[in-house]
Amino acid sequence: MATEPKNYVDYETALKHFDVVFGIEVHIELSTKTKLFCSAPNAFGAEPNTLISPVSLGLPGALPVLNEKAVEYAIKLGLALNAKINKKSYFARKNYYYPDLTKNYQTSQSDEPTIGEGHLDLQISDTEMFRIDIERAHLEEDAGKNTHVGGAEGRIFGAQYSLVDYNRAGVPLIEIVTKPVFGAGENAPEIIAKYVRELRDIARTLEISDARMERGNVRADINISLSPKGSGKLGIRSETKNVNSFRSIEAAAHYEIIRHASILLEGETVTQETRHWHEATSSTTSGREKSNADDYRYFPEPNLVPVVISDEWIDQIRAEMPELPAHKRARLTKEWGFSPKDMQDVLNADALALVEMTVTHGTSAHNAKKWWLGELSRIAKEASLSLTDLAITPENVAEIQKLIDDGKVNDKIARKIITDVIAGKGTVAEIVANENLEIVSDDSALKKFVQEALAEQPDVAEKLRNGNMQPIGVIIGIVMKKSQGKADAKKVREIILAEK
Amino acid sequence: MEKAETNFSVQKVKHLADLARIEFSEQELDELTSELNVISDAINKVQEVANDDVERTTHPFALENVFRKDAVGETLEQKSALAAAPKQKDGMFLVPQILAED
Numbered sequence A: 001m002a003t004e005p006k007n008y009v010d011y012e013t014a015l016k017h018f019d020v021v022f023g024i025e026v027h028i029e030l031s032t033k034t035k036l037f038c039s040a041p042n043a044f045g046a047e048p049n050t051l052i053s054p055v056s057l058g059l060p061g062a063l064p065v066l067n068e069k070a071v072e073y074a075i076k077l078g079l080a081l082n083a084k085i086n087k088k089s090y091f092a093r094k095n096y097y098y099p100d101l102t103k104n105y106q107t108s109q110s111d112e113p114t115i116g117e118g119h120l121d122l123q124i125s126d127t128e129m130f131r132i133d134i135e136r137a138h139l140e141e142d143a144g145k146n147t148h149v150g151g152a153e154g155r156i157f158g159a160q161y162s163l164v165d166y167n168r169a170g171v172p173l174i175e176i177v178t179k180p181v182f183g184a185g186e187n188a189p190e191i192i193a194k195y196v197r198e199l200r201d202i203a204r205t206l207e208i209s210d211a212r213m214e215r216g217n218v219r220a221d222i223n224i225s226l227s228p229k230g231s232g233k234l235g236i237r238s239e240t241k242n243v244n245s246f247r248s249i250e251a252a253a254h255y256e257i258i259r260h261a262s263i264l265l266e267g268e269t270v271t272q273e274t275r276h277w278h279e280a281t282s283s284t285t286s287g288r289e290k291s292n293a294d295d296y297r298y299f300p301e302p303n304l305v306p307v308v309i310s311d312e313w314i315d316q317i318r319a320e321m322p323e324l325p326a327h328k329r330a331r332l333t334k335e336w337g338f339s340p341k342d343m344q345d346v347l348n349a350d351a352l353a354l355v356e357m358t359v360t361h362g363t364s365a366h367n368a369k370k371w372w373l374g375e376l377s378r379i380a381k382e383a384s385l386s387l388t389d390l391a392i393t394p395e396n397v398a399e400i401q402k403l404i405d406d407g408k409v410n411d412k413i414a415r416k417i418i419t420d421v422i423a424g425k426g427t428v429a430e431i432v433a434n435e436n437l438e439i440v441s442d443d444s445a446l447k448k449f450v451q452e453a454l455a456e457q458p459d460v461a462e463k464l465r466n467g468n469m470q471p472i473g474v475i476i477g478i479v480m481k482k483s484q485g486k487a488d489a490k491k492v493r494e495i496i497l498a499e500k
Numbered sequence B: 001m002e003k004a005e006t007n008f009s010v011q012k013v014k015h016l017a018d019l020a021r022i023e024f025s026e027q028e029l030d031e032l033t034s035e036l037n038v039i040s041d042a043i044n045k046v047q048e049v050a051n052d053d054v055e056r057t058t059h060p061f062a063l064e065n066v067f068r069k070d071a072v073g074e075t076l077e078q079k080s081a082l083a084a085a086p087k088q089k090d091g092m093f094l095v096p097q098i099l100a101e102d
Helices: A011-017 A068-080 A185-205 A246-265 A311-319 A325-336 A340-348 A352-360 A365-373 A375-382 A394-405 A411-422 A428-434 A443-456 A458-465 A472-482 A489-499 B010-019 B026-049
Strands: A018-029 A092-095 A105-108 A118-123 A129-141 A145-149 A161-165 A172-178 A218-228 A238-243 A273-278 A283-289 B092-096
Touching: A011 A018, A011 A185, A011 A246, A018 A185, A018 A246, A068 A129, A068 A172, A068 A185, A068 A311, A105 A129, A118 A185, A118 A325, A129 A185, A185 A218, A185 A246, A185 A325, A218 A246, A238 A246, A238 A283, A246 A273, A246 A283, A325 A340, A325 A352, A325 A365, A340 A352, A340 A365, A352 A365, A352 A394, A365 A375, A365 A394, A375 A411, A394 A411, A394 A428, A411 A428, A443 A458, A443 A472, A443 A489, A458 A472, A472 A489, B010 B026
Parallel strands: A238 A273
Antiparallel strands: A018 A172, A018 A218, A092 A105, A118 A129, A129 A172, A145 A161, A161 B092, A218 A238, A273 A283
16 A cells, blocks of 8 residues: 555556546535624634624534534525435434544534535536535534644644634535546546536625635535546545535646556555645645544434425525526626637636626626636735735726726726725825826816927928928927827817917 | 344454454453343344334434524534643644554
8 A cells, every 4th residue: 555656657658547526515614694503703813702692612512403504504505506305304413522623522414414415517618517426415513623732833733732712613514525537537626626616606696605715614624536447337436525625626626636546657656644735835644544433423413403494494595595596607708799718818817797787786797707717816916815815806806997988087097096996095086186196187287288299399390391201209299298188189189280 | 134243253243342442451341242242132123023124213203404504503612622631842743653644
């Protein structure tokens, strides 16, 4: 058995010899106001151990009571995943010892989860769909958060002690488990990332989670195994835990495929284990062996009664379902006159909601895309922020574009306004007024600048008069300078032609 | 209906005890093993008459859907949450070095 190969083959070689089989477990933290089994707040970023109750601390005698909203959210997600909503489901105790778990068991669901089999279809090219079959989705509570102190870079190994904050303990999670997925071939890493992204988008659309990857609202565990090409046999799997960006998900799957193939081609057997992803080195390292450690001794939770879901409840939720992301993308692509690539670019930039809201505020889709994928992406990248974290709203962007459309500012000034809004210098209107940024469109002022420029450049003026338009840029440049960049170049050109 | 585990071996009981972090003497293990076998035999006796038309019972009361509205209630203060902690630091519970990950 081996955890690391002696040499790594390349991706193509791996795919030439093996079929990839994968399974994905995604945990989504629900955005209910309170926890799954008690009324302590479900919130991010509070002082440690302040969002807790006797139930979240697992104090003796504290009894759980199920949050109805969490069940409603599970049903919503189940409907979005074309899944069977089980009429009757139960909670169970999953027993294991770890300091982030106050009761020494996690309250979860075992053989009768709330959501049963379903599927999600992913668009993998303009014409092709790929179906991911879902095994189940169950409700469970999140654990607390350990901070390991004393080890290298906060890692557990070599840590002297750990500090535990139970604010997250009891936060509702839905874990969505796929069936083993075959036939993705070389696109497996991309499809895995796409699947997690689609779940993220669905969770956001349903408003059941903030679904922020960087906050761990969505966490993916990726199971990979390889089987000899065409054999149809399931290989031994590894499970890469808690990879929390789409890019890392793709990279981790890619890495694991290569690692497995390399071990197998050396005639070794892959060790069944968990793996940990490291962003810095783009590689995984061995976690713990999984063979017999998973003895969780599930048993029914005696303090919680069965959840019974009526058809009426399901129908009521179904009636309130919003438009799902896949449908919306198809509709907007058409409405906006986008090519599939245009839409893909917007999606890759995670800018669909921003572009859509900008369009709602009156900007054309083309211009909205231009700002968010151009200037604003550049600024965000420079500041290492995501687009949504920029201190500018789609409404602001729409206002600025309107100033351009109305001929009140030019493109260059618009960029300056954007920078100023983000720098917190005020609203768009304030910035335009305070800094006197509106374009000089007063004909007499521009005319004066043009006359001055022509007088300063008699040679150029002469050429223009003789019909040689080539040096017209020189005059435009001087006028722009005189107007401090606020002149509309097109208008200046018209005036020069009249005044030469 | 699923059968209960029969023929608990001493080894099996020891394994379960290890998982539950409970230390038993050999004599205690022997006693527990025979007691567990008596219990599982009794359960299996019941299973014989419980056909598939008998729904599983995980709770003594015939209750379902006991829900709570999603409204924030009282919380513990950090000070009282940590009051019984043997060790604490920076508002958190301080626990000894953890050896195995996840």
